[in-house]
Amino acid sequence: MTVISLTRGDAADAAGVVPPRRRRGRIALSRIGGGLAVLVPIVFLSSFITYCLGALSDSNPAATILGQDAATPAAVARLDKYLGLDHPLIVQYWNWLVQAVHGNLGRSYFTQIPVSQSISQRFPVDLSIAILAVILAVLIGGTAGTVAAIRRGGWLDRGITAVCSAASTLPAFVVGIILVVLFAVKIHLFPANGYVGPSAGLGDWLSHVILPSLALSVAASADIARQLRTSLVQVLDQNYIVGAKVRGLPYRRILVRHALRNATGPALVTLGYDFPQMLAGAVALEVVFSLPGLGQLLIEAAETRDIPVVQGLLLVISTFVIVVNLVINTTLNWLYRAGDEVGT
Amino acid sequence: MRLRSRAARNSVLITAALALSLAAAACGSSSPTASSAALANSGASGTLNWEWELPTSWDPVTSSAGWDMHVLGLVYASITTLDPAGNPGPGLATSWKYAPGGKSVTFTLRPGLKFTDGTPLNAQAVKENIQRGQTQQNSTIASELSVISKVVVNSPTSFTFDLSQVDYQLPYLLAGKDGMMVSPKAFAAKAGVNSLPTQPVGAGPFRLTSYVPDSHANLVRNPGYWDASQIHIANFTVQDITQPEQILAALESGQVNVAYIAGNQVAAAKAAGFKIAVIPSEVVNELDIQTTTAPFTNPKVVEAINYAINRQAIVQVQASGYGTVAYQPFPQGFVGYSSQLANLYPYNPAKAKQLLAQAGYPNGVKITLTNDDTADTSLAEQIQGQLAQVGITASIKDIPEDTSTQFLYLDKTIPFAIDGTAGRASPVEMLDVLYSQQGLMNVDGKTSTTTAAVSQALSQILTVPLDSAGYPSALQNTVATAVQDDPIHIWLYTNPRIFAYSPSVTGIPYDLVQQRWEGVRVAG
Numbered sequence: 001m002t003v004i005s006l007t008r009g010d011a012a013d014a015a016g017v018v019p020p021r022r023r024r025g026r027i028a029l030s031r032i033g034g035g036l037a038v039l040v041p042i043v044f045l046s047s048f049i050t051y052c053l054g055a056l057s058d059s060n061p062a063a064t065i066l067g068q069d070a071a072t073p074a075a076v077a078r079l080d081k082y083l084g085l086d087h088p089l090i091v092q093y094w095n096w097l098v099q100a101v102h103g104n105l106g107r108s109y110f111t112q113i114p115v116s117q118s119i120s121q122r123f124p125v126d127l128s129i130a131i132l133a134v135i136l137a138v139l140i141g142g143t144a145g146t147v148a149a150i151r152r153g154g155w156l157d158r159g160i161t162a163v164c165s166a167a168s169t170l171p172a173f174v175v176g177i178i179l180v181v182l183f184a185v186k187i188h189l190f191p192a193n194g195y196v197g198p199s200a201g202l203g204d205w206l207s208h209v210i211l212p213s214l215a216l217s218v219a220a221s222a223d224i225a226r227q228l229r230t231s232l233v234q235v236l237d238q239n240y241i242v243g244a245k246v247r248g249l250p251y252r253r254i255l256v257r258h259a260l261r262n263a264t265g266p267a268l269v270t271l272g273y274d275f276p277q278m279l280a281g282a283v284a285l286e287v288v289f290s291l292p293g294l295g296q297l298l299i300e301a302a303e304t305r306d307i308p309v310v311q312g313l314l315l316v317i318s319t320f321v322i323v324v325n326l327v328i329n330t331t332l333n334w335l336y337r338a339g340d341e342v343g344t
Numbered sequence: 345m346r347l348r349s350r351a352a353r354n355s356v357l358i359t360a361a362l363a364l365s366l367a368a369a370a371c372g373s374s375s376p377t378a379s380s381a382a383l384a385n386s387g388a389s390g391t392l393n394w395e396w397e398l399p400t401s402w403d404p405v406t407s408s409a410g411w412d413m414h415v416l417g418l419v420y421a422s423i424t425t426l427d428p429a430g431n432p433g434p435g436l437a438t439s440w441k442y443a444p445g446g447k448s449v450t451f452t453l454r455p456g457l458k459f460t461d462g463t464p465l466n467a468q469a470v471k472e473n474i475q476r477g478q479t480q481q482n483s484t485i486a487s488e489l490s491v492i493s494k495v496v497v498n499s500p501t502s503f504t505f506d507l508s509q510v511d512y513q514l515p516y517l518l519a520g521k522d523g524m525m526v527s528p529k530a531f532a533a534k535a536g537v538n539s540l541p542t543q544p545v546g547a548g549p550f551r552l553t554s555y556v557p558d559s560h561a562n563l564v565r566n567p568g569y570w571d572a573s574q575i576h577i578a579n580f581t582v583q584d585i586t587q588p589e590q591i592l593a594a595l596e597s598g599q600v601n602v603a604y605i606a607g608n609q610v611a612a613a614k615a616a617g618f619k620i621a622v623i624p625s626e627v628v629n630e631l632d633i634q635t636t637t638a639p640f641t642n643p644k645v646v647e648a649i650n651y652a653i654n655r656q657a658i659v660q661v662q663a664s665g666y667g668t669v670a671y672q673p674f675p676q677g678f679v680g681y682s683s684q685l686a687n688l689y690p691y692n693p694a695k696a697k698q699l700l701a702q703a704g705y706p707n708g709v710k711i712t713l714t715n716d717d718t719a720d721t722s723l724a725e726q727i728q729g730q731l732a733q734v735g736i737t738a739s740i741k742d743i744p745e746d747t748s749t750q751f752l753y754l755d756k757t758i759p760f761a762i763d764g765t766a767g768r769a770s771p772v773e774m775l776d777v778l779y780s781q782q783g784l785m786n787v788d789g790k791t792s793t794t795t796a797a798v799s800q801a802l803s804q805i806l807t808v809p810l811d812s813a814g815y816p817s818a819l820q821n822t823v824a825t826a827v828q829d830d831p832i833h834i835w836l837y838t839n840p841r842i843f844a845y846s847p848s849v850t851g852i853p854y855d856l857v858q859q860r861w862e863g864v865r866v867a868g
Contacts, residue, residue, distance in 0.1 A: 057744070057746075057747070058744075058747045058750065058751075059744060059746035059747045059750065060746075060747070060749065060750040060754070061746070063749040063750045063753070063754055064408070064746050064749050064750075065408040065482075065484060066408070066484055066749075067408060067409070067410070067484070067749060068410075068749075068753065068765060068777055068784055068785055069410070069487065069488060069768070069773075069777055069784070070484055070485070070486070070487045070488065071749050071753055071754060071784055072487060072782070072784070073754065075486065075487055076754065078481065079481070079482060081481075082481040082482050083482075107538075110400055110401075110408055111400055111401055111541055111557065112401055112403070112406055112482070112538065112540075112541040113541055113542055113557065114538075117542075118557065121556065121557070122558075180590070180593050181593070184593055184596075184597040185593050185596045185597060188597055188598065191594075191597060191599050192590060192593035192594045192596075192597040192599055193585055193590050193593070193594055193599070194559060194560060194583060194585075194594075194599060195556070195559055197556075287586055287587060288587065288590070289590075290559070290583075290584065290585040290586050290587065290590055291559070292556050292557060292558040292559035296558050296586065297558065300558075303744075303745065303746060304746050305746055
């Protein structure tokens, strides 16, 4: 006789009831699967459309590379062959796709630098600025929102609200210019522009990314502060907060362990939606701070129809945006479900 | 074709904010710090931080911009070098001698030369470099080197170029990218060729130690450079700052101590305590005009346009006065500058109207002006305004920059366009590109033939030895013939290289063609 041992989960499954943790796991997995199902056709279609648009643009990379001195028809034909541009469009695209699937994004027509090398060098620039901006936004916005809420109606609250309203309308590049004038030109505290990686020294790296990150964090800080203030004011009016006060719990404990925990949801949602925009904002700030990021690479590649670079960037950026959105949505979903379950 | 000149941008807010802050904080830049490595460099010291555009490739064979020569010259030494006035002189080669008849030339190299990777720089290395430039599939210098039919190694320090035609201009050519020597060890394998765009190995005044594309390049002095005794800078960085407005901020914050600026930034830089060097260059703006397309088929229309353009006003508006009115491709001071053309078309709108009437257009004429610099249309608009004053209605057609080579030079389908050129090491090469039948910038090309006088002059000048007494006048006559007989280019103005630099930097040379750093010192 075979003895079948049912574990707790199996028993629950057998009874048709899935435990919450496993259910959440399944939901997360299905979301990841869904995300991938969206990612693959988007990347495929967008890369094909980009290729076609490049072909329709009338530009001739070989002629541009050879320039005023050397772009004779024979030299252009030779370089076309070397670059693989002598094939029909569909063959060119297929060749690129096959190489890309095998992890080879090719080389820039103009610089001869491998596309993967260019992207891996530049992506950390934008990412580090965006991540540092998120940290600064949480610190600045979180502090300002909390102070405004606990000083509700006072001059500090009104002052913070007014500053936030103004700050949220300021484009990051304007803030960037102001910061350069103040901190680089006037008091020489930070470099005006340029970038060095963390390998050159953490302090040196931080001095180069702090101003762009600060510029990028201003609008997000204002958003977080306003959201947090509104929700915290509501939470602080709740009966359980009043009860906690009546019971004599220390105010700091009430604020941190009870009020803030329940008031951060909307601010987190804002942050979740702001992060991909921050990445795009980092691209815009590259111009102001002369940062060697993806944005400059993309602009140059698009201007010269450097197709391998444009395609490589498209692949990486679209993948990144979809994955980040997926992670944020899954995390927020998990947070809310956790909250609901605790609430029930 | 967009020129690499520091154009004034329209970011008034940015410029104003930075100019104000610079004026207020006029206190000089902070001194760069010399590394300990610098101290070992036999008296060389300091760091020169140069704001300049980084190259499209660090490989001279695949570099796709003539402008790259300025930066490539930091890591590569050339067979010859150009003196400040643009005349060829000794470089890696101490001398050269043409065979009677001018169809071969023998060069003598300095003894004991080495690349920075230790590979000997001898005649065999030169041969391998020339062959790579001629045969590598993606070479951008193959056509220029095609005049060399054979390289003969006579000894480790002597080699002979057999030429496909008499060409006394070769020493000029070998001072530019064509003559920049790359270590053969670096391009012996395919992997080496692939790494050259980011990891150059040359024998120039400096050696590249790190490079971040679109950001900066760090270099250290190369003690093995043939003219190392004239290199007094221990460390060198090239920093590429995209926004002109940010360059002044970088100067003021001490990030760079020599910066390439636009004419409209000179006053702010001076107010902030920086020195200014206005260095004449061969960069020149012009209009291409297809004399095979109506109404430009009538020479009087072309002449009318020449008289209708107020070049001095253009220099004032486009370059804040820092430029020189031009009626020819070469600047004053260069051996090819023709004094015959010094004031060829003085601004004269009345005469322009009269010429138009004589051409059969008493009530004006409509034309299209093509502009490929869509980021800055101010020059096109200014020319449009000047032409309108004499009755020529020019509509501006903007095209993407990356299509201009195809349409303007290859298809030759653009009748009237704003263009420019950054000059060439060889003046005859420049004239050839501009005026010869096969020259890409000869926009008439396909449907007409270059006049016999111009063709003959261009062929003839190749046969004149550079050291002959008659060379300057022969070259100047060729320029005058080409400009007057074949008016397919309306020359506008030359753009100087304007540097704003810290008082701690001294000795910046005024090189017409390629910026060099011999004799420059950085204090502190």
